[in-house]
Amino acid sequence: MIDKADSLLDAPVAPAAAAEAPPPAIAVVDLVSVLDGRPVLDGVSFDVPRGKTLVIMGPSGCGKTTLLRHLIGSMRPTRGRVELLGHNLGELAERDLEAVRRRFGILFQSGALFNSMTVAENVALPLREHTRLDAATIDVIVKMKLELVNLRAAANRMPAEISGGMKKRAGLARAIALDPEVLFYDEPSAGLDPVTSAEIDQLIIDLTDKLGVTSVVVTHEMDSAFRVADTMVMLDEGKVLRTGARQEFQLLRDGPPTGDRASDLIRQFLTGSSHGPITDRRLSGGYADDILMAAGRAGRPLWTGWR
Amino acid sequence: MVEAKLNSPVRQVRQEPQALVVTLAGDVDLHRTPELQQELVRVVERRPRRIVLDLTAVQYMDSSGVASLVKLLSSTRRQNIELKLCGMAPRVKSIFEITRLDTVFDICPALKDALA
Numbered sequence: 001m002i003d004k005a006d007s008l009l010d011a012p013v014a015p016a017a018a019a020e021a022p023p024p025a026i027a028v029v030d031l032v033s034v035l036d037g038r039p040v041l042d043g044v045s046f047d048v049p050r051g052k053t054l055v056i057m058g059p060s061g062c063g064k065t066t067l068l069r070h071l072i073g074s075m076r077p078t079r080g081r082v083e084l085l086g087h088n089l090g091e092l093a094e095r096d097l098e099a100v101r102r103r104f105g106i107l108f109q110s111g112a113l114f115n116s117m118t119v120a121e122n123v124a125l126p127l128r129e130h131t132r133l134d135a136a137t138i139d140v141i142v143k144m145k146l147e148l149v150n151l152r153a154a155a156n157r158m159p160a161e162i163s164g165g166m167k168k169r170a171g172l173a174r175a176i177a178l179d180p181e182v183l184f185y186d187e188p189s190a191g192l193d194p195v196t197s198a199e200i201d202q203l204i205i206d207l208t209d210k211l212g213v214t215s216v217v218v219t220h221e222m223d224s225a226f227r228v229a230d231t232m233v234m235l236d237e238g239k240v241l242r243t244g245a246r247q248e249f250q251l252l253r254d255g256p257p258t259g260d261r262a263s264d265l266i267r268q269f270l271t272g273s274s275h276g277p278i279t280d281r282r283l284s285g286g287y288a289d290d291i292l293m294a295a296g297r298a299g300r301p302l303w304t305g306w307r
Numbered sequence: 308m309v310e311a312k313l314n315s316p317v318r319q320v321r322q323e324p325q326a327l328v329v330t331l332a333g334d335v336d337l338h339r340t341p342e343l344q345q346e347l348v349r350v351v352e353r354r355p356r357r358i359v360l361d362l363t364a365v366q367y368m369d370s371s372g373v374a375s376l377v378k379l380l381s382s383t384r385r386q387n388i389e390l391k392l393c394g395m396a397p398r399v400k401s402i403f404e405i406t407r408l409d410t411v412f413d414i415c416p417a418l419k420d421a422l423a
Contacts, residue, residue: 136378144373144406206405
């Protein structure tokens, strides 16, 4: 077997290539996803550079969950592509996709622990399934991961015996068991108290800054989003409304309304205001036609007083 | 002096007056930890007073590599052998810091410090 370090030393180096930026960890290119004849994602494009954190946000039903499923390769694009660590996920056979899946971790919203196993057994599971490490080495790794999420004392407890925040931290310990290059977080702060939420955010930051992990965070929690993000993507009705650095979104959030619909929609979302384009859209949407049609279906006019 | 084996991150084992110096190089990851652990067992079997692990040429270490060093530490402590790590690149040191193992290991900046 050729040693990796030696083979790298022997490899010719193209001077021009050395100066080029490394390819992104994730590249989403013109992604279209049609479900039941309806485009849930419509021409979505963005990159996530290696070692950076992208936050995906948007109103309920904007396509965030569908986008996350495409990013982890559990859905195939109708059109366009998702490249993860240099692989076009839509073109991979299931076996090759499985190999790529070992290089990323997912923190599910609920933690998604196996209730019949202890916390430590949950964290050990991917190591037992995907490596040939001996039991002692696995035990050491499990302790390291639990220490990292401050949960070592709960190693032998069952998921039913720990709080929601602890379950989430245990889920994170399991997600990082195999030292993934990319981590996906689905609503990591949902349902957590502010301190636990801030602790999870700090872990996301540490994993990115200290270990170079690339992170994608889907969240509604704006405090958390602004803590962890390097870049942000705002989705609306299946399209990218805006993508940019955290600072650009901070300026939008803290500035006055601009009159530009897209900017004001993002601003309303970021500030959590009950007034703005998102609310206006929800309040319109053919209400009069809808209710009059309902009245007609019932076989009587809506308001008999006008007869 | 013992030279490197293919696929092993152990590049060299040499006896210095103060310690047995084990030089690792390249990536210390899942694919190479079985060989690493076997070689570290042989190093401990030589019963030196002090082992210095020179990590200057290690570019990347994953959790299985760190776990291998924890097992080595456990073994050396049982046999009253002093163990020092040195020459960690920032990315490697971060792994020890984030898992708080920098408080468990004796970590020196450079080989000369570990041999002092």
